[in-house]
Amino acid sequence: MPDSIHLKIKRQNGSRDLPRWEEFKVPYKPNMNVLSVLMEIRKNPVNVNGEKTTPVVWDCSCLEEVCGACTMVINGNVRQACSALIDKLPQPITLQPLSKFPVVRDLKVDRAVLFEHLKKVKAWVNIDGTFDLGPGPRVPERERRWMYEISRCMTCGCCYEACPNFNSRSKFIGPAPLAQVLRFNKHPIGAMTQEERMETIMGEGGITDCGNAQNCIEACPKKIPLTTAIAQLNRDTTIHGIRSWFRK
Amino acid sequence: MKVIVIGGGLAGLLSVIKAAEAGAEVEAFSLVPFKRSHSLCAQGGINAALNTKGENDSIQQHFEDTIVGGDFLANQTPVKGLVEAAPGLIYAFDRMGVMFNRTPEGFIDLRLFGGVKNRRTAFAGATTGQQLLYALDEQVRKWIAAGKVKEYIGWEFLSAVIDDEGICRGITAQDLNSMEIHAFRADAVILATGGEGMIYGKSTNSVICTGSAAGAVYQQGVPFANGEFVQFHPTAMPGDDKLRLMSEASRGEGGRIWTYKDGKPWYFLEEWYPAYGNLVPRDIASRAIYKVCVEMGLGIDGKNQVYLDLTHKDPEFLEVRLGGIMEIYRNFYGEDPVKVPMKIFPAPHYFMGGMYVDWNHMTNIPGLFAAGECDYMYHGANRLGANSLLSAAYSGYICGPNAIKYIKGMQKSAADTPQSIFDRELARQTEITQSIYNMDGTENPYIIHEEMGETMITDVGVVRYEKNLLRADEKLQELTERYKNIGINDTGRWANDVMPFVRQLWNMLQLARVITLGAYNRKESRGSHYMPDYPERNDDQWLKTTKAYWTESGPRFEYEDVDVSLLKPRARKYD
Numbered sequence: 001m002p003d004s005i006h007l008k009i010k011r012q013n014g015s016r017d018l019p020r021w022e023e024f025k026v027p028y029k030p031n032m033n034v035l036s037v038l039m040e041i042r043k044n045p046v047n048v049n050g051e052k053t054t055p056v057v058w059d060c061s062c063l064e065e066v067c068g069a070c071t072m073v074i075n076g077n078v079r080q081a082c083s084a085l086i087d088k089l090p091q092p093i094t095l096q097p098l099s100k101f102p103v104v105r106d107l108k109v110d111r112a113v114l115f116e117h118l119k120k121v122k123a124w125v126n127i128d129g130t131f132d133l134g135p136g137p138r139v140p141e142r143e144r145r146w147m148y149e150i151s152r153c154m155t156c157g158c159c160y161e162a163c164p165n166f167n168s169r170s171k172f173i174g175p176a177p178l179a180q181v182l183r184f185n186k187h188p189i190g191a192m193t194q195e196e197r198m199e200t201i202m203g204e205g206g207i208t209d210c211g212n213a214q215n216c217i218e219a220c221p222k223k224i225p226l227t228t229a230i231a232q233l234n235r236d237t238t239i240h241g242i243r244s245w246f247r248k
Numbered sequence: 249m250k251v252i253v254i255g256g257g258l259a260g261l262l263s264v265i266k267a268a269e270a271g272a273e274v275e276a277f278s279l280v281p282f283k284r285s286h287s288l289c290a291q292g293g294i295n296a297a298l299n300t301k302g303e304n305d306s307i308q309q310h311f312e313d314t315i316v317g318g319d320f321l322a323n324q325t326p327v328k329g330l331v332e333a334a335p336g337l338i339y340a341f342d343r344m345g346v347m348f349n350r351t352p353e354g355f356i357d358l359r360l361f362g363g364v365k366n367r368r369t370a371f372a373g374a375t376t377g378q379q380l381l382y383a384l385d386e387q388v389r390k391w392i393a394a395g396k397v398k399e400y401i402g403w404e405f406l407s408a409v410i411d412d413e414g415i416c417r418g419i420t421a422q423d424l425n426s427m428e429i430h431a432f433r434a435d436a437v438i439l440a441t442g443g444e445g446m447i448y449g450k451s452t453n454s455v456i457c458t459g460s461a462a463g464a465v466y467q468q469g470v471p472f473a474n475g476e477f478v479q480f481h482p483t484a485m486p487g488d489d490k491l492r493l494m495s496e497a498s499r500g501e502g503g504r505i506w507t508y509k510d511g512k513p514w515y516f517l518e519e520w521y522p523a524y525g526n527l528v529p530r531d532i533a534s535r536a537i538y539k540v541c542v543e544m545g546l547g548i549d550g551k552n553q554v555y556l557d558l559t560h561k562d563p564e565f566l567e568v569r570l571g572g573i574m575e576i577y578r579n580f581y582g583e584d585p586v587k588v589p590m591k592i593f594p595a596p597h598y599f600m601g602g603m604y605v606d607w608n609h610m611t612n613i614p615g616l617f618a619a620g621e622c623d624y625m626y627h628g629a630n631r632l633g634a635n636s637l638l639s640a641a642y643s644g645y646i647c648g649p650n651a652i653k654y655i656k657g658m659q660k661s662a663a664d665t666p667q668s669i670f671d672r673e674l675a676r677q678t679e680i681t682q683s684i685y686n687m688d689g690t691e692n693p694y695i696i697h698e699e700m701g702e703t704m705i706t707d708v709g710v711v712r713y714e715k716n717l718l719r720a721d722e723k724l725q726e727l728t729e730r731y732k733n734i735g736i737n738d739t740g741r742w743a744n745d746v747m748p749f750v751r752q753l754w755n756m757l758q759l760a761r762v763i764t765l766g767a768y769n770r771k772e773s774r775g776s777h778y779m780p781d782y783p784e785r786n787d788d789q790w791l792k793t794t795k796a797y798w799t800e801s802g803p804r805f806e807y808e809d810v811d812v813s814l815l816k817p818r819a820r821k822y823d
Contacts, residue, residue: 043695061456065575119389124345130265133343148373151345
């Protein structure tokens, strides 16, 4: 085992500032992950040249790969930093912010657009109110299982980072919201308003912007069946298109 | 009507929704996007006496289990309200599309949890908190899209704005990117800011759970109640940066706790507590594991850890019902719990104590409410598993409407409050912030934080000795002195992480003393508070709610009788 951990971090003071690389060496301890190394730097912010520097800025919250906050590019791969175990990473370990979102500072980026897209596709069940109306619809367990798989999406942005059809200028709503559309369209109550969601994803930046590169499914830390969901949604939009043509 | 809600977890988001449904204009502040709030770390489930498993479960039984589980320290009338509302709440979540596991008939399935004998816990795999939080996040997004709710993401609450009559008229908050501080007007403010696990350094909590907001209003005059009652979850993965929770559901689904004794597996919980076995309440399980490891020296590999064993269960069953935690264990420990027993040890997990509120969830400052883990209301001296998602949801569910009711009875609204009141508080907060930027001493705030955590976990943990509690308080006072000599390593005015942390650290130190001295004062053992010097519960003297008031020289304590109007206190037995 090496006696220290070598990190190369891409740092930037803001979206208009030029990025620079700064290197750190942190004493090795067993069972560390990228975040616990960043936390060590905070306690003594000195770089590899022995110069005092500012602590690195990054996003994190749960530290157990459920919240999605600490997503970054580690050794070239997009993933959550909390579950990036040092013992499994070749060194030097490079840390970069997500490339498809505006950098706030260092490894912290602004991912507000992810939530905007969820808003755009109306990713919710449109209930009348939170009052007690008695039990909801009965749901077969096998249906629940795949809907649950999709509902574990953390909105972390990995699939966006991997998708060749999404960038800071494109209008593509991205892989994750498309899977959500399928889940809400198939939910017994959600299905009642599926037309609204279908119209959105059949419009600009919608499902036809997916180039079927299939990078998203590889990048998803939760192994959500994104490509299967998008393929299913493609069939559904065709049927929806034909139906609405007949209704005209 | 204008309502401000702080916090984007279950309690906060339900407050937002209920206030918006009542027609209020709502501003919702959160440190992180709502979807990343700490409610999502709740795993096992949410309790409601749905009685769909043919076990004659009832609201009354849920009530009694909760009161006994809390060792009679919870006020009983509010708990009654909680358990009565539970089934309706689950059904509302169900309609929002929460993917609760189902029975073969398509009904919501229920599983067993600690401290109870009936199946009462609805669940979505082992990520129930995540699924409930996401459902509320989706509903709030609908309100945002409709223009009825405005979100402030990446803002930190600094203080309540209190006018000369002592009424809360709004808040001050800081944008954590631009570092600007602003004052906001509101007729009612709801704090739903969660627990304070970071006071213990490492815990099962997210790093955002500092308790800083509660610490701030405590210094503005809101009493902090029952601070000494800190739940240690018996089954967490030991770790360097975090103690990761392994849900109580693993025991509810048949997991067994054991270690080696005389070369053979020893199922000590099953031996000591034959009636409940592995499903004794958390305080009891944590003390047993502590005893086996620390006092008897029988931890696995001589370390502070025992086995949580699921290897006798069917792998597909485990995946469907506990997949979320199996994944965490595999990712962070590199071993498969299907094949090898998990190694676990108790970790700080939940704060039964919190801001003192009346039964409408209002603090002693009119217009300032608290809901969720940051209040003290429902769990007494120990919380039962799967009651936290319930109390978080329920308190938000009633806090929203209570705030509206309060606003409708107001003499004058926040809009009529003179601007000078807001300017005054803004100036005070700006000065505090500036003084932090100016800190140029030699201490590192993260090291002070680490030392605070070590002290709390060693001396104010599962077992509390009088002399250790005194030692802890001395250490906290030393750290408070050293705090003044902090050198801030980052004076940047853009997305500076250190400056807010230094402010949080101060607030954490205040609450750490509330916890420590509250524990020292309480000369008995009750629920999670265990003092070997006073091993018995003492109802004659201590059937009382602790209320800590902030003073310059440290917390001042008052005590208040507990409402025991519905169930007469009796001995708490699980063997």
